[in-house]
Amino acid sequence: MADRPETRIDAADRARASAALDTHYAAGRLSTAELDERRAAVTDATSRAELDAIFVDLPDTVAPPAPAARPTRDWSLVVAILLPIVAIVVATTTGSWWWLLLIPAGGMFFAALPTLRKRRR
Numbered sequence: 001m002a003d004r005p006e007t008r009i010d011a012a013d014r015a016r017a018s019a020a021l022d023t024h025y026a027a028g029r030l031s032t033a034e035l036d037e038r039r040a041a042v043t044d045a046t047s048r049a050e051l052d053a054i055f056v057d058l059p060d061t062v063a064p065p066a067p068a069a070r071p072t073r074d075w076s077l078v079v080a081i082l083l084p085i086v087a088i089v090v091a092t093t094t095g096s097w098w099w100l101l102l103i104p105a106g107g108m109f110f111a112a113l114p115t116l117r118k119r120r121r
């Protein structure tokens with residue numbers, strides 16, 4: 001969905017806009033006074049149109065903020081942490097020590113996981 005000018009912006013959009021202003025400042029396109037004025041305008045902006053107006057006279061080499069992609073969660077870390085806990089609980093409740101073998105087996109699997117991921121790419 002394309003962003004409409006009246007779309008409200010969030011803190012992440014403001015942070016990206018501020019970083020873009022820093023890049024323009026570092027490239028010499030803005031003076032210190034202009035940078036301060038535009039940063040204040042970014043802080044006060046509430047819509048995409050207000051944010052776009054701040055960048056209207058600057059080249060598109062640094063794009064105004066775009067919506068960020070959601071980070072992906074690495075479930076292997078969660079499983080690596082929970083596996084020993086589950087193994088100990090199951091071994092204690094069943095009275096069978098064989099379940100404790102899941103701990104070193106899981107450790108070996110998660111140690112080899114980065115290599116397996118590289119081969120798959």
